[in-house]
Amino acid sequence: MTDPLLDIRDLKVHFRIGKNWPFGSGVKTLKAVDGIDLAIDMGEVVSLVGESGCGKSTVGRALTRLEDATDGEVRFKGKNVLDLDRNGFRPLRADIQMIFQDPFASLNPRLTIEQTLAEPLRIHGLAHSAREAREKIAKVLQQVGLDPSVMTRHPHAFSGGQRQRIGIARVMILSPKLVIADEPVSALDVSIQAQVLNLIRDLQRETGVAMLFISHDLGVVRHISDRIAVMYLGRIVETGPKSEIFANPTHPYTRLLLRSIPRPVPNAQRKRLGATGEPASATNPPPGCAFHPRCPLATEVCRTKTPPRIDLGQGHIAACHHTDQREAAPAA
Amino acid sequence: MAGITGKDVVLTDYAKKLETLDAPKGRSLTQDALRRLFANKAALVSIFLLTGLVLIAFFGPYFLPWSYDAVDWSNIRKPPNFEAGHYFGTDQNGRDLLARAMQGTQMSIIVAVVATFVSVVIGVVYGAASGYFGGRVDAVMMRFVDIMYALPYILFVIILVVIFGRSPVLLFVGIGAIEWLTMARIVRGQTLSLKEREFVEAARAGGARPFTIIMRHIVPNLTGPVVIYATLTIPEIIITESFLSYLGLGVQEPQTSLGTLISNGSQVAEAMPWLLIFPAIILVTMLLCLTYLGDGLRDALDPKDR
Numbered sequence: 042m043t044d045p046l047l048d049i050r051d052l053k054v055h056f057r058i059g060k061n062w063p064f065g066s067g068v069k070t071l072k073a074v075d076g077i078d079l080a081i082d083m084g085e086v087v088s089l090v091g092e093s094g095c096g097k098s099t100v101g102r103a104l105t106r107l108e109d110a111t112d113g114e115v116r117f118k119g120k121n122v123l124d125l126d127r128n129g130f131r132p133l134r135a136d137i138q139m140i141f142q143d144p145f146a147s148l149n150p151r152l153t154i155e156q157t158l159a160e161p162l163r164i165h166g167l168a169h170s171a172r173e174a175r176e177k178i179a180k181v182l183q184q185v186g187l188d189p190s191v192m193t194r195h196p197h198a199f200s201g202g203q204r205q206r207i208g209i210a211r212v213m214i215l216s217p218k219l220v221i222a223d224e225p226v227s228a229l230d231v232s233i234q235a236q237v238l239n240l241i242r243d244l245q246r247e248t249g250v251a252m253l254f255i256s257h258d259l260g261v262v263r264h265i266s267d268r269i270a271v272m273y274l275g276r277i278v279e280t281g282p283k284s285e286i287f288a289n290p291t292h293p294y295t296r297l298l299l300r301s302i303p304r305p306v307p308n309a310q311r312k313r314l315g316a317t318g319e320p321a322s323a324t325n326p327p328p329g330c331a332f333h334p335r336c337p338l339a340t341e342v343c344r345t346k347t348p349p350r351i352d353l354g355q356g357h358i359a360a361c362h363h364t365d366q367r368e369a370a371p372a373a
Numbered sequence: 374m375a376g377i378t379g380k381d382v383v384l385t386d387y388a389k390k391l392e393t394l395d396a397p398k399g400r401s402l403t404q405d406a407l408r409r410l411f412a413n414k415a416a417l418v419s420i421f422l423l424t425g426l427v428l429i430a431f432f433g434p435y436f437l438p439w440s441y442d443a444v445d446w447s448n449i450r451k452p453p454n455f456e457a458g459h460y461f462g463t464d465q466n467g468r469d470l471l472a473r474a475m476q477g478t479q480m481s482i483i484v485a486v487v488a489t490f491v492s493v494v495i496g497v498v499y500g501a502a503s504g505y506f507g508g509r510v511d512a513v514m515m516r517f518v519d520i521m522y523a524l525p526y527i528l529f530v531i532i533l534v535v536i537f538g539r540s541p542v543l544l545f546v547g548i549g550a551i552e553w554l555t556m557a558r559i560v561r562g563q564t565l566s567l568k569e570r571e572f573v574e575a576a577r578a579g580g581a582r583p584f585t586i587i588m589r590h591i592v593p594n595l596t597g598p599v600v601i602y603a604t605l606t607i608p609e610i611i612i613t614e615s616f617l618s619y620l621g622l623g624v625q626e627p628q629t630s631l632g633t634l635i636s637n638g639s640q641v642a643e644a645m646p647w648l649l650i651f652p653a654i655i656l657v658t659m660l661l662c663l664t665y666l667g668d669g670l671r672d673a674l675d676p677k678d679r
Binding site: 105107131132134135138139141142143146147148149150151152160161164165195208211215 | 405570571572574575576577578579580581585589590593594596
């Protein structure tokens with residue numbers, strides 16, 4: 042088997058919060074990402090799902106070096122990118138691009154669309170003249186379903202969906218190898234979400250770009266991904282092909298997520314969710330399996346021992362002590 | 374490559390249009406801002422009044438029979454007298470007040486513009502750099518500002534004057550070099566919130582260097598607060614200048630400034646009210662116009678707050 046395009050090994054991102062000196066109450070370490078392994082092949086769409094604060098966005102930010110990783114390796118085309126300094130990493134930025142969540146914050150209000158889209162071209166030397174740049178911009182705008190004439194206008198003239206298309210254009214104009222989409226549709230109106238999601242999927246199929254799709258919404262994820270990784274409190278608890286995860290969820294947390302997908306059935310009886318309570322604090326994670334305080338299957342071993350990764354075949358891996366005890370899979 | 378929307382025709386058309394048309398016509402942000410500024414009546418009136426004041430202050434003296442330092446021995450301490458050509462009256466030394474007011478306005482405008490420019494340039498660059506780099510750099514840069522704040526600025530002006538001798542230009546630069554402290558703080562605060570915005574992160578993810586990010590993504594978005602604060606700085610500088618002149622560190626006789634004229638006039642306000650009233654009217658007009666202009670500029674420059 043060939044090497045994957047992106048290979049994340051034991052990635053850790055820890056933040057120090059609080060301060061000791063002079064008046065602080067002590068430094069705590071927030072383990073936003075605490076040792077994850079994940080590989081993405083060429084042309085593959087891997088989704089990273091989990092609830093707010095589980096560290097999924099931090100993974101994306103660490104991959105684009107917006108956040109410094111504490112430990113681990115990120116091999117992109119076989120080269121560890123975390124070893125590179127800022128200047129060494131700069132050329133790779135054209136290959137690893139990011140779609141941001143909030144289309145209202147991700148465009149500079151003072152620049153025209155043309156200026157916004159020309160900037161990455163200029164930085165990476167992909168256009169040799171103003172005309173060439175303009176032609177590329179016209180082309181990419183067309184690709185994302187906008188009329189090229191919009192390039193002279195400022196972001197305030199556009200709606201959320203249109204702005205997100207421009208954000209996607211800013212990424213696609215560089216022809217990246219890997220796109221990290223950090224909740225690209227969660228800030229949009231539901232009616233627009235599907236359009237933008239279809240656009241992302243079409244562009245992905247057309248260009249064959251690999252994608253890390255970060256989301257909390259399994260409904261959205263099901264639409265777009267090949268493989269799914271479920272994250273809880275800085276760790277990946279279950280990973281596998283999309284069909285496996287949906288048909289055969291093994292980790293109790295995955296089952297909880299699947300059951301919380303809203304269904305368009307009015308007055309349907311809401312099933313009791315198997316888990317209750319709030320997610321544990323990342324500054325002070327519970328010992329053993331981090332999910333045990335909320336887990337319906339938790340036993341003594343969960344409270345003391347970190348669960349091993351159990352291979353269930355077909356690339357389906359779950360980190361749970363009780364992979365043999367399955368509840369009936371929800372009809373998702 | 375076939376577009377997913379299958380609208381290659383549109384693309385070809387557009388490419389053809391590009392052939393014939395060098396730059397597509399669109400309203401630039403500046404044009405947009407100017408249009409909005411001129412739609413604001415208060416700002417428009419302010420622009421006219423300010424332009425008028427500046428023109429009169431700089432060209433008026435050439436049309437007056439009296440120069441600002443000429444003494445009319447037959448008219449000392451006289452109220453406005455049109456026959457003698459003293460439209461604003463004369464001061465205790467028999468100098469024509471209109472000529473002096475024009476010269477004073479000139480001086481005040483120069484002081485204000487130069488000092489504000491100096492303070493804006495230093496303050497914006499310093500504050501944006503401090504806020505953007507954050508952490509230890511920020512702490513060191515801001516502690517330096519705190520220390521500068523704590524020292525009396527009079528001390529700096531005196532040191533500057535002692536080292537370089539008394540020159541009005543030096544004075545303006547000196548005032549500007551102190552006024553930037555507040556500007557730097559305001560800009561730093563704004564930068565801290567701006568740099569968390571996703572478009573700055575998008576620029577970083579795109580590979581932009583810190584200098585580009587600060588100059589292209591942060592500074593232009595600071596226009597609102599900077600313009601407002603700059604218009605507030607101008608009156609402050611005019612007042613500071615008059616105070617320094619009073620101490621003998623600023624503008625020296627026979628030259629004058631609005632601040633000096635007013636402080637001299639206020640001492641004799643009961644006996645010779647015209648010495649206070651006329652310069653005061655000019656100063657108040659200028660300050661009001663600057664305030665309205667600042668408001669108008671802020672509204673015009675900020676596409677978000679419309």
